Amino acid sequence: MAYWQVNKIKYIGPHQSLKSDLGFQYYNPEEIIGGKKMKDWLRFSVAYWHTFDQRLVDPFGDGTAIRPYDKYSDPMDQALAKVDAAFEFYDKLGVNYFAFHDRDLAPEGDTLRETNQNLDKIVDKIVEYQKTTGMKVLWNTSNLFNNPRFVAGAATSPYADIFAYSAAQLKHSLEIGKRVGAENYVFWGGREGYESLWNTDMKREQEHAARFFQMAKDYAKEIGFQAQMLLEPKPKEPTTHQYDFDAATTIAFMKEYNLDQDFKLNLEGNHANLAGHSYQHEIRVARTAGLLGSLDANQGDKLIGWDIDEYPSNLYETVAAMYEVVQEGQIGPHGGLNFDAKPRRSSFEPNDLFYGHIVGMDSFAAGLRVALKMKADHVLEDIINERYNSYNSGIGAQIEAGTVNFTDLEKYSLDKTQAQLRAATHSDHLEQIKDTINHYIIETLS
Numbered sequence: 001m002a003y004w005q006v007n008k009i010k011y012i013g014p015h016q017s018l019k020s021d022l023g024f025q026y027y028n029p030e031e032i033i034g035g036k037k038m039k040d041w042l043r044f045s046v047a048y049w050h051t052f053d054q055r056l057v058d059p060f061g062d063g064t065a066i067r068p069y070d071k072y073s074d075p076m077d078q079a080l081a082k083v084d085a086a087f088e089f090y091d092k093l094g095v096n097y098f099a100f101h102d103r104d105l106a107p108e109g110d111t112l113r114e115t116n117q118n119l120d121k122i123v124d125k126i127v128e129y130q131k132t133t134g135m136k137v138l139w140n141t142s143n144l145f146n147n148p149r150f151v152a153g154a155a156t157s158p159y160a161d162i163f164a165y166s167a168a169q170l171k172h173s174l175e176i177g178k179r180v181g182a183e184n185y186v187f188w189g190g191r192e193g194y195e196s197l198w199n200t201d202m203k204r205e206q207e208h209a210a211r212f213f214q215m216a217k218d219y220a221k222e223i224g225f226q227a228q229m230l231l232e233p234k235p236k237e238p239t240t241h242q243y244d245f246d247a248a249t250t251i252a253f254m255k256e257y258n259l260d261q262d263f264k265l266n267l268e269g270n271h272a273n274l275a276g277h278s279y280q281h282e283i284r285v286a287r288t289a290g291l292l293g294s295l296d297a298n299q300g301d302k303l304i305g306w307d308i309d310e311y312p313s314n315l316y317e318t319v320a321a322m323y324e325v326v327q328e329g330q331i332g333p334h335g336g337l338n339f340d341a342k343p344r345r346s347s348f349e350p351n352d353l354f355y356g357h358i359v360g361m362d363s364f365a366a367g368l369r370v371a372l373k374m375k376a377d378h379v380l381e382d383i384i385n386e387r388y389n390s391y392n393s394g395i396g397a398q399i400e401a402g403t404v405n406f407t408d409l410e411k412y413s414l415d416k417t418q419a420q421l422r423a424a425t426h427s428d429h430l431e432q433i434k435d436t437i438n439h440y441i442i443e444t445l446s
């Protein structure tokens, strides 16, 4: 039985008007571009939670979603039907990866033992599908934030029984990651932060979180689960302050607790905006530290300001993100673009899930095309090399080599006139750079 009333989505090339047909305008998976197939640059992943579980609720309204497995009222029957629907969806969309939380797949029982039994039954079915389809798991993770037991956090909960339960839940999630061959394992600390400092022992909570990550890494080693471990920063929401605020904060935490050898970062566009940064900034910070792992592809609405997880459509932002990826040569060692994104509440029909992924995939594919063209033409490289040119010889080279001190620099500078110093600087012509970027976007995509 077909769950989704669409044919396989194909590359149809740029269209001039609103499409009646579903198809990719910029994403051509097998096309070799910049030395690799497009699909290998981008490694798109469907997020199970948003795509198959999300009912399109908002804080003021019930879910509006119409989904093809709604007729199954028994939760386990529905969970099993969702797996069929999911694999048909991956095939029709033409993606090779998906991502999931433990709780996305199957309902909880009253004890962890019962919960694990439900989960294993669904994972059995997923593993069977993987054998026939070759579908891979970009990452899996554990939902340690929805259930009321996590009201005050999981690893950072002030209640030791909750820490213990979280560890036990995560243990099984790692075992499942191994069974499905997940390439990465993500930790998004849903409620790992505080509501108020007045009742919080911040140091103790952060030490507990670090201990939790260390134990997770040790257990993954013990069972031979080789996924790259990733921390996903987010500054706030649901808590007032999340400990993994942004890339820089999370890197400092990783270094303080010696986690930077085993963990990298999974960065999300909407989270970057909530932290007051651009997505590009977060990716640059991670790259600079050698800790770029993977990307959650979505965008926020700057006028709303919540984590609304829109499908990416802003070409300027996807160009900037892919510019960083192209400079890096890849997203991360095992990274991909996971659509941590959902349709708007008013886009409630099943096919809107395809439209959402298509605009997201096309936007990143377009971004990749533009970024590669800019790189081929050395547009920004030349500008940047020129800008730092004074460090390549003379006093600049001595500063970088560490062969001069303050006394030497005083001697060098003491009699320089203001006119000489002004002559040492140059206009950045930033407006011209932006005009050039616009030109590359329009030229490459038309």
Ligand code: XLS
Binding pocket: 101, 141, 186, 188, 232, 234, 268, 296, 307, 340
């Ligand atoms: C929520 C997070 C979440 C993680 C996975 O804001 O983005 O979806 O990616 O737990």
Ligand code: NI
Binding pocket: 188, 232, 268, 296, 340
């Ligand atoms: Ni995310």
Ligand code: NI
Binding pocket: 268, 270, 271, 307, 309, 340
């Ligand atoms: Ni998010």
